Structure formats: C-alpha cells, structure tokens
Amino acid sequence: MNRPQLKFVSGKGGVGKTFFSLHLQRQDPRFCLAELTSSLKSECEKWNQPTPPIYRFSQKDLAEAFLRRTLKVGLISHWIAENKLFQNLLDLAPNLTELLLLEQWTQLSEETPFVVDAPSTGHFIALFEAIHGARELFESGSLRSIADELHHFFSATPEKTEIHIVSLPEQSSLIESQEIEDRIKALYPKIKIYHVLNKRHFAPENPPPLKEPWHSLAFKRPLLEEKRIAGRTFETILPDGVPS
Amino acid sequence: MMTSKTQRHFVWGRGGVGKSHVVLKLAQRQAQQGNVSVLTLDPSLRLLDLMKVVPTDFRTFEVLPLKPEALFEEFDRLAPAQPHLKTFYLQMVKSLQQFREYLQLIQLCRFISSSSAFSVIVDTPPFQESGGLMKSMESLHSFFHQTIVQWALKTSSNPLLQFGMKKMFELTRLFVGKRASQSVFDLLTWLTHHSESFRQATDHLKDLLTSDLSYHHLIVTPETPLDFVSKAMTYLDGAKHVEVIINRSCLEYPFPDHQDSFSHEMHLQIELERKLRESISKAFPQVKVSSLSLQLMGDDSVEEMRQFLQS
Numbered sequence: 001m002n003r004p005q006l007k008f009v010s011g012k013g014g015v016g017k018t019f020f021s022l023h024l025q026r027q028d029p030r031f032c033l034a035e036l037t038s039s040l041k042s043e044c045e046k047w048n049q050p051t052p053p054i055y056r057f058s059q060k061d062l063a064e065a066f067l068r069r070t071l072k073v074g075l076i077s078h079w080i081a082e083n084k085l086f087q088n089l090l091d092l093a094p095n096l097t098e099l100l101l102l103e104q105w106t107q108l109s110e111e112t113p114f115v116v117d118a119p120s121t122g123h124f125i126a127l128f129e130a131i132h133g134a135r136e137l138f139e140s141g142s143l144r145s146i147a148d149e150l151h152h153f154f155s156a157t158p159e160k161t162e163i164h165i166v167s168l169p170e171q172s173s174l175i176e177s178q179e180i181e182d183r184i185k186a187l188y189p190k191i192k193i194y195h196v197l198n199k200r201h202f203a204p205e206n207p208p209p210l211k212e213p214w215h216s217l218a219f220k221r222p223l224l225e226e227k228r229i230a231g232r233t234f235e236t237i238l239p240d241g242v243p244s
Numbered sequence: 245m246m247t248s249k250t251q252r253h254f255v256w257g258r259g260g261v262g263k264s265h266v267v268l269k270l271a272q273r274q275a276q277q278g279n280v281s282v283l284t285l286d287p288s289l290r291l292l293d294l295m296k297v298v299p300t301d302f303r304t305f306e307v308l309p310l311k312p313e314a315l316f317e318e319f320d321r322l323a324p325a326q327p328h329l330k331t332f333y334l335q336m337v338k339s340l341q342q343f344r345e346y347l348q349l350i351q352l353c354r355f356i357s358s359s360s361a362f363s364v365i366v367d368t369p370p371f372q373e374s375g376g377l378m379k380s381m382e383s384l385h386s387f388f389h390q391t392i393v394q395w396a397l398k399t400s401s402n403p404l405l406q407f408g409m410k411k412m413f414e415l416t417r418l419f420v421g422k423r424a425s426q427s428v429f430d431l432l433t434w435l436t437h438h439s440e441s442f443r444q445a446t447d448h449l450k451d452l453l454t455s456d457l458s459y460h461h462l463i464v465t466p467e468t469p470l471d472f473v474s475k476a477m478t479y480l481d482g483a484k485h486v487e488v489i490i491n492r493s494c495l496e497y498p499f500p501d502h503q504d505s506f507s508h509e510m511h512l513q514i515e516l517e518r519k520l521r522e523s524i525s526k527a528f529p530q531v532k533v534s535s536l537s538l539q540l541m542g543d544d545s546v547e548e549m550r551q552f553l554q555s
Contacts, residue, residue, distance in 0.1 A: 013259020042471065070418050096419075120259060122369070137335055140421035168260060171544055172290055204506030214499060216540040218506060224540075240509075 004162045004192075006109040007031070008116045010124040011166035012176040016198040018043045020166050020238075021117035025052055028113075034105060035117040055108070062100040070142045095130035099146050102127055106153050109160070121176045125183045128154070132187060158190035166196045167234075169225035174232065195233060199240040201225055251363040252356055252452065256476060257463030262491040264291050265552060266463050266536070267367045268298060271305040272553050278362025280305035283355065285348055286369045297549045305365075310355075312337045312347035323437040332427040353445035353452060454482040462488045466517035473524055477531075486531050488524055493517060493535035 009021045018039045025031050026049075033040055034055040044051045064078060105116055118124050131154070134147035154161060163184060167177040181193050203222045210218055253270060257263040267282060268291075274280045282305055284291045295307050316333050319325075325333075336343050356364050416425040435442065452458065460483050462476050473488065480486055495517055499510045524533055539552060 015260065042469075133335065137332070137427075138420040138424040141417060141419045141424070143419045144421060170260065172264075172293075173260065204504060206504045207506045208500040208502035208504075210500070211497070213494075213497060213538050213540055214510065217510075217538075221540055 002157055002159045003113075005113040005160050006105060006116065007114070007162045007164060008118045008124070009164045009166060010118045010180055011120060011196075012168070012173040013120040015120075015166045015168050015173055016238075017120070017166050018117050019047075020164065020196055020198065021115050022047075022049065022052075023238075024164065025115045031113045031115045033117065034108075034114050036101075036119060040117055055114070057101065057104055059097050059100075062097070062104060066096075066100055066142070095126075095133050096143065098127045098130035099134060099143060099150065102131070102150050103146050106150060121180055125180060128184060128187050154188045154191060158188060158192070161191050163191055163193045164196055165193060166198050168199050169197060169201070169229055171228060174228060194235045196236045196238070197229065197234040198238045200237050201240050248357050248359055250356060250359045250361050250457065252455070252458045253363060253365045253461060254368060254453070254458065255365065255461045255463060256368050256480075258468065258472060261463045261465050261468070262536075262541075263463050264294050264367065265541070266461065266489060266491065267291060267365060268294060268549075269536075269553055270461065271307075271365050272302055274363045274365065275304035279360075280363050280365065281355075281359065281361045282307045282365045282367060283352060284309050284367040285345075285352070286367055291367050294544070294549075297544055297546045298553070299546055299550045302550070302553050310348040310351045312344050312351070315347050315351055319438050319441075323434070325434050326430070328427065329430055329434055332431060336431075349449065350442060350445045353448040354441070356452065357445075357448055450482075453480065454484065456484055458483060459485040460487065462486065463491055464488060464520070465492050466490065466494065466513055466520060468520065470520060470523045470527065473520075474527065477528060486528075488528075488531055488533045490517065490521070490533065490535040492538045494538045495521075495535070496537060 007024055009017045009024065011017050018035075021033060021035075022040065022043055025033050029052070032053045032055060034057075036056070038056065040054050041051055068078075105114060108114060118127070131147050131150045134143055135151060138144040138147070163180075165177045165180050167173045177195065181195075184191060184193065201222045204218050207218055251274075253274070255263055255267045255270065257266075264286075271280050271282050282291065284307065289309055291307055292309060295303075313334065316325075316330065316337075320330070337347065352366065414425075416428060419425075420428070453460075460480050462473065462480075464473065477486070494510075494514055499507065499514060501507070521533060524531065537555065539555065541548065541552070
C-alpha cells in the first residue's frame, strides 16, 4: 500500500485554503508546498511562521519543458517558448496548462511528498476534467500521453492522492464543497476526500451584556452554523480566529 | 468605441465577502431609474440560487447567465459549421474553463454594446479567478489583433504565410494528434468567418473597463488585507469610477469593554476595519469608500433578503 504523497487543498474562494495547506504541511514536515499564486509566503508572515520550501511553476517554464521533451531540441524549444505567437496559443489551449501542472505535481511527488494549495472550486475541478477532456479530444500526440499517464496515476494508484476540501459554515461554501466532492468522485471515485470546517463559531462563555448586532453574532450565529452543518461529516474542525 | 449609453457596473470581490448580495442590492437600486440586466460570469451561478429568495416585489430586474453554447448557435446561423465542429466546440466549452471565459467575455461585449438597458450589472467570478479574467481579456485582445486570426486572414492571399501556417499546424499534431489538430484548424478557420465580430468585441474590452460609463464596485470586509485592494487597483488601472464597499461594517456599533475572548476578538475586528479604511484612503485618495452595516445572514430566506434589500 502506497502512502499518500500528494495532498490537494481546495474549496470555495476565501475559505482558508492557504491557511489549511500550511496546517497540513506543519503536521507532517516531510511534505513540501506547491502553489499557483504567491499566497503561501504572506500567509506564513501573517501567522509569524517560518516559511517552508514552496514550489511554484510558471506557465512558460512548464510549456518550455514540455516542448523540449516533445521536440527533443533545446534551442528550438526555447525559441518557440519565447515566441509571442506561441504564448498566445498557450493561453488559448487551457487544458495544456492544467495537464502540465498536474503532471509536474504528480511526478515531483514521487520524490518528495507535496501539499498543493490548489485553486478554488471551478478551476480545481477543471484540473481533473482536463484529463478526461484531453482523452476525449485527442486520439494521439504527447498531450494525450500525459493525460493517459495522469489518468493512470489517479485511477490505478488512488491511495497516493488525498483531497482536502475546506468549507466555512456558510451555505454557499458548503454547497460548493459538495459539488467538488461529487464531481471528483464521478471522475476518480477511489481518491480519498477529507472535509475540513474552518472558522466555526461557538457561543462565548463569559461575554458582557450585548446589544444588536453583537448579541446575534455571539449567540445566534453559532446556532445557525450548527443547523447548516447538521448531517455533514468533518474530519477537522477549526474555530475562528485562532491559528493552530 | 461603444455607442451604447448603458451604464456598466462591475462588482468584484474575493469569495465569501457577500458579492452576490451586493449585486442584487445594486440591481434593485438601479432598477428604480430604468431597465436593468444582471449578467453573471460566476461559474457557480450562485446568483441564480439567491434570486429565488428575492421577494417578488423586488424582482424588478433580469438575471442572465452567459452561456457560451449560445454563441455557437448564433454564429452557426450566420455561417453554418460542419457538424463535427459543433461537437468539438461543445467539448471544448465543457472541459475548458478558460475557453468558456473567453467566449463569455465576447458575449459580454456583444451584449453590452447592443443593450438598450439603463444599466448592466456584471457579477464577476471570485477575484482570484478574476485575475485570470483580466489576463483572459488581454490574451483575447492580442489574440485577435496580432496573431493567428490575423495570420490566417493574411494567409489566404500570401502563399508563403500559407505555407508557414500549414507547418505550424503540422507541429500541433505532435501534441494533440492528427484528428484533433485538424479539428482545431477547422475551428479556427470557422472562427475567422466571424473574426470581424470577434475583433469588434475585443476592441471593446479595454473600453469596457475604463469608459466613462463604467463603474467598479470592489467589495471587501473588515478582514480583507490592504494587499488585496492594491492588487485590484492595479487591475482596474485607468478606470474612471472605482468605489470600495466595506461589507459587514461594524464601526457604527460600539462594543463594550470587557475581558473575555469574544470581546477581544470583536475589538480586534473593529480595529481591523478602522485600519483598512485609513490605509485605503491614504493609498488611494481618489477612491470613494462606503459601507454596508453588519447584518447576520442566516438562512437565505425571503424575509432575510427583504430586510437586506431594504436596509
């Protein structure tokens, strides 16, 4: 049985994906961090934490590496990757970026385990759907090979991957989390999915006498949240305002 | 340049700041002055869900999701495509998020430039993705202005360029195989039939954000870092009307002094908002800052929505 080597953190925008990615990495320091936008470093600074190693890949670097492999001539690949026309083509060939990112993460994770601070709902699902899209659209060629390899990685060795979906105790966030789970399950049912509830509020124990809206915030909000999360299971629950 | 006199309102914000609620409130206010259309670019279509709880007497505007599938139908009527192209197009729309974004932008431009509404309100995707949206705007613009489509147009008369194009598409076979590269080529060829309308639409993109008729509403909460505001401001460079709305503002509600963790946190919250306000007016003195008072949003009920829209 393989150990998990690739942990994706996703959820609706603004739920604390970056925060939870750091939390996961700290639980198991063997893991490195990967991200798409530069948000991990400022999150570390916010909580006064030392910054662990962070990997970030630009679309251009990925494309150049990919070209080099397909064309097998470094100089030409570099020239093409620098070419404005080609860059435009890349921008219009979106699942190329998605496939290359997934390929990069899965390959690197064979050497070093990774926590990926992944994009939010739509773009996260798009990563996995790009594999299927490419397998439907392309009957051969190097992109098809990459899609096949990725498909094999996620379906034949699902235990190598974990997906952590972060939610806030808010309706729209919970709905999106469910959507992520459903869509990923439809593609790769064997990948293990964990749910995290962030910023859960609890009624204060010893508050002063409160007027509105503070009173509602203190007492009504925790009850509303309880009602919303009823029937859902969370492997981790993090209270609001307290860095772990 | 667009000739339409329609006001365009763009509502931007990170996920979870109450963007959809503000869009509805804005729409309802604007509707007191004329016809209002709300377009949503947010793939989660949250706005359509929320619309269900807007009381009927407040439904004075229409909400339209932009569906890229419709664009194909529209173009297909003008210049019919071969059946296999439609399959390819629909597959791309389904599986390629960014392709959807491009098409939605084109639809947005076309919609606004032909609209006779008093105001069009655009519900954008959460801001991290909107960064991508801005990038898409630029890519789309340069794509239709400098590159392949222009090349393809020129190649029809220039044999040397025609040869170059052919070689380039031979190269794409290495990546996606013969059949798919043929489909990509066919799709681009078909799109060139519409290049004029695409070009017009992309011409409008920059104008869309910076025109005198364009209003930008950036939604933040007291916890939003100034970083985010600064980043948004660089994206909105050149825009004439930018307003920051602090949602869930709590400055008007004094909080009693008390020694417990809840009080401590609420004081912190108030302090954060004060600081955010200060730093926004210092860094961007030209930007108007307004606020919407803190309200506990609970169950997405009709009654709750009524209270919010009336407040």
